[in-house]
Amino acid sequence: MEYTVQQLAKLSGVSSRTLRYYDEIGLLKPARLSSSGYRIYGQKEVDLLQQILFYRELEVSLEDITGIIHHLDFDLITALQQHVQKLQEKHDRLEQIISNVQKTIASKEGGTPMADQEKFEGFKKKMIDENEQKYGREVREQYGNQVADDSNAKMMGLSEADFKRMNEVEKEFLEELKKAYETGDPASPEAQKAVGLHKEWLSFTWPQYSKEAHAGLGDMYVSDERFTAYYDRHIAGGTVFLRDAIHIYAAK
Amino acid sequence: MEYTVQQLAKLSGVSSRTLRYYDEIGLLKPARLSSSGYRIYGQKEVDLLQQILFYRELEVSLEDITGIIHHLDFDLITALQQHVQKLQEKHDRLEQIISNVQKTIASKEGGTPMADQEKFEGFKKKMIDENEQKYGREVREQYGNQVADDSNAKMMGLSEADFKRMNEVEKEFLEELKKAYETGDPASPEAQKAVGLHKEWLSFTWPQYSKEAHAGLGDMYVSDERFTAYYDRHIAGGTVFLRDAIHIYAAK
DNA sequence: GTTGACCTTTACGCTACGTAAAGCCTTATG
DNA sequence: CATAAGGCTTTACGTAGCGTAAAGGTCAAC
Numbered sequence: 161m162e163y164t165v166q167q168l169a170k171l172s173g174v175s176s177r178t179l180r181y182y183d184e185i186g187l188l189k190p191a192r193l194s195s196s197g198y199r200i201y202g203q204k205e206v207d208l209l210q211q212i213l214f215y216r217e218l219e220v221s222l223e224d225i226t227g228i229i230h231h232l233d234f235d236l237i238t239a240l241q242q243h244v245q246k247l248q249e250k251h252d253r254l255e256q257i258i259s260n261v262q263k264t265i266a267s268k269e270g271g272t273p274m275a276d277q278e279k280f281e282g283f284k285k286k287m288i289d290e291n292e293q294k295y296g297r298e299v300r301e302q303y304g305n306q307v308a309d310d311s312n313a314k315m316m317g318l319s320e321a322d323f324k325r326m327n328e329v330e331k332e333f334l335e336e337l338k339k340a341y342e343t344g345d346p347a348s349p350e351a352q353k354a355v356g357l358h359k360e361w362l363s364f365t366w367p368q369y370s371k372e373a374h375a376g377l378g379d380m381y382v383s384d385e386r387f388t389a390y391y392d393r394h395i396a397g398g399t400v401f402l403r404d405a406i407h408i409y410a411a412k
Numbered sequence: 413m414e415y416t417v418q419q420l421a422k423l424s425g426v427s428s429r430t431l432r433y434y435d436e437i438g439l440l441k442p443a444r445l446s447s448s449g450y451r452i453y454g455q456k457e458v459d460l461l462q463q464i465l466f467y468r469e470l471e472v473s474l475e476d477i478t479g480i481i482h483h484l485d486f487d488l489i490t491a492l493q494q495h496v497q498k499l500q501e502k503h504d505r506l507e508q509i510i511s512n513v514q515k516t517i518a519s520k521e522g523g524t525p526m527a528d529q530e531k532f533e534g535f536k537k538k539m540i541d542e543n544e545q546k547y548g549r550e551v552r553e554q555y556g557n558q559v560a561d562d563s564n565a566k567m568m569g570l571s572e573a574d575f576k577r578m579n580e581v582e583k584e585f586l587e588e589l590k591k592a593y594e595t596g597d598p599a600s601p602e603a604q605k606a607v608g609l610h611k612e613w614l615s616f617t618w619p620q621y622s623k624e625a626h627a628g629l630g631d632m633y634v635s636d637e638r639f640t641a642y643y644d645r646h647i648a649g650g651t652v653f654l655r656d657a658i659h660i661y662a663a664k
Numbered sequence: 665g666t667t668g669a670c671c672t673t674t675a676c677g678c679t680a681c682g683t684a685a686a687g688c689c690t691t692a693t694g
Numbered sequence: 695c696a697t698a699a700g701g702c703t704t705t706a707c708g709t710a711g712c713g714t715a716a717a718g719g720t721c722a723a724c
Contacts (some may be wrong), residue, residue, distance in 0.1 A: 166670065181712060196720055198671055217514050222711070237517060244513045251506045254499055261470050261496045265489060334667090418701065428702090446688055450702060474680070523689060667712100671720065677713080689702065 163201045172209050187226050189211060219247065281381070326361065333357035334394050336401060341395050346404035355409040358402070378406035414443070415453045424461050439478050440464060471499065585609035586646050589654060593647050598656035607661040610654070626662050 166174040183199065188208055190199035198295040201209075208229060215225045220243055228236055336357055340350035359374060395401070413510040417428040426605075430588060435451065439462055442451035454635055460481060467477045480488055588609055594601035649651070 164671075167587045174576065175712080177712060177714080180672090185711095194671095194720095196671080197673095198720085219509055220514065240517045244510055245518065247506055247513065248421075251510060254503045256505065257469075257471055257502065258496055258499045261492055261499065264470065265492045265496065345584055416702075429681065429683085432703090437680095446689095447700080449704095450689085636674080652722095665724100667722105667724085669721085672718080676715085678711100679709095684707085684718085685705085686717085687703080690700085692699085693697090693724105 161203050161206075163206070165199050165201075167211070168201045168206065171206065174209075174213070182212070182222075185222065185226070185333050187222055187229070208395065218243070280294075329357060329361045334362055337398060338395050340405065341398055341401050345409050346401055351401070351405040352409055355404075355405050358406070374406055378403035378410075413455050413458075415458070417451050417453075420453045420458065420461070423458065424465065426461075434464070434474075437474065439474055439481070466615050470495070570578070580607060581613045585613055589650060590647050592657065593650055598653055602613070603653070603657040604661055605658050606654075610658070611661075626658055627658050 165179050169176045169179055179188070179199070183190060191202035191205055192200050194200050205206065211229060212225055215228060216222070219240075220228070220267060224239060224243070228239065238335050331353060336350065336354040340346075340348060341353045345351060362374070375411075417431050421428040421431055426628060431440070431451070431453075440457060442452040443457055444452050447454055450562060463481060464477055467480060469473075474481070474489075475525055478493065528606065588602065588606040591595060591608045592598075595602055597603065613656070
């Protein structure tokens with residue numbers, strides 16, 4: 161049983177271009193060439209192709225398939241396990257994205273009136289812009305680009321409901337901070353509760369919380385006049401107090 | 413507020429190459445060029461970029477983003493709905509693939525002994541090979557490549573359990589066909605029950621059943637000596653009887 | 665011997681950039 | 695003011711897995 165490219169193509173359902181490509185990358189070479197240079201495939205190649213197509217169906221890359229097919233010492237199980245893990249990640253990511261697209265559709269469709277929607281988008285964008293313009297560099301330098309990017313991505317992905325909740329938490333936090341400030345003690349239960357709310361607030365936009373990052377943020381608050389102005393507007397001297405409270409919280 | 417590429421890149425977390433690329437494809441052009449040809453971006457471009465990145469997070473293609481961003485008459489909702497549908501399909505396909513990879517791992521790991529496994533794989537392969545070698549062309553000509561390919565894909569995706577069940581159904585079918593043949597009437601309840609089993613058997617490998625395809629297959633059975641030999645080996649004259657029964661079944 | 669189907673190689677196109685290479689511009693420093 | 699460091703520019707190749715010509719040789723049938 162010998163086949164030319166077209167014959168094998170029809171037999172297997174792939175295109176002749178694909179077979180030439182597989183030859184080119186060394187995945188499946190013909191048994192021999194005819195006197196005029198035609199590719200001639202034998203039964204062995206048909207069997208190999210079936211195996212190749214089997215793994216291709218599983219979305220294994222041709223490079224990995226080459227490993228599986230040609231090297232008998234290739235660790236198939238491990239390769240497949242890694243493969244399934246990659247597929248799982250893709251799968252989970254897709255789920256998240258689908259949810260976000262649906263949220264976007266819902267809000268654009270008028271679950272919230274367009275005016276609010278635009279304002280909401282605009283506000284989110286403005287927050288991110290300001291965030292980046294003022295602190296982007298520091299955050300990036302201290303915690304790497306990934307964190308800053310993830311933070312933005314997370315912010316962008318917030319639903320309007322989450323966003324409202326986030327603002328409520330911030331309000332709660334500011335009230336608790338005020339009460340705590342009146343005690344004068346950054347280690348007081350009130351102060352520590354306030355820091356807890358601060359952490360909760362951060363978690364809306366932080367891809368993952370860490371005490372070190374939290375403490376670093378506290379320092380940034382004090383050394384940056386924009387934050388100082390913001391917190392001191394609510395509670396005079398509140399920024400330094402908050403930093404101290406965060407440090408105590410983080411040291412626990 | 414004006415930015416050069418690098419500045420905007422740092423601000424937004426994308427690479428300068430990406431910004432140049434977005435310029436190149438007309439997705440995001442700088443506000444102006446400096447006297448020395450540097451790209452200069454303004455606040456408007458920063459805002460646009462945020463929107464672009466928002467949709468990019470949702471895995472919308474840059475082409476579609478271009479439509480969304482630049483054409484106000486672009487139907488955003490419809491585009492997003494189509495997008496979410498594509499994502500859903502990808503999602504479902506991934507689920508299927510993951511399941512198949514896991515099945516492969518399980519069987520390779522020795523859920524079934526390697527000998528059986530190999531035999532199983534070998535048998536499936538052989539069936540597909542024979543199928544294709546003998547009938548591939550006809551099926552492809554009559555019902556298009558998609559059907560034949562899907563059939564193979566489905567066959568490849570059969571679990572060993574499905575495969576066993578498929579063989580049981582075939583055995584049942586042959587027994588019923590024998591009983592039916594003894595009545596001598598292709599329209600008899602026995603004959604029609606046999607055809608029903610034949611349909612069930614086909615459904616293991618057919619991507620989707622249709623009466624026309626079923627009838628066509630019946631004709632193929634008669635005109636092809638390999639099928640004739642196969643069915644007549646079980647029941648002498650059975651092939652023609654089966655064809656007639658199928659035609660009656662399909663005409664209902 | 666001529667048609668028509670099949671074969672060959674070469675090579676560009678697709679997505680969304682990463683990664684040099686070669687050379688001009690700007691800013692800081694000695 | 696010269697020089698070095700760093701940012702900017704354009705050009706262009708590489709990625710995965712083929713689709714799709716283009717230009718030309720081969721083979722079986724009439």
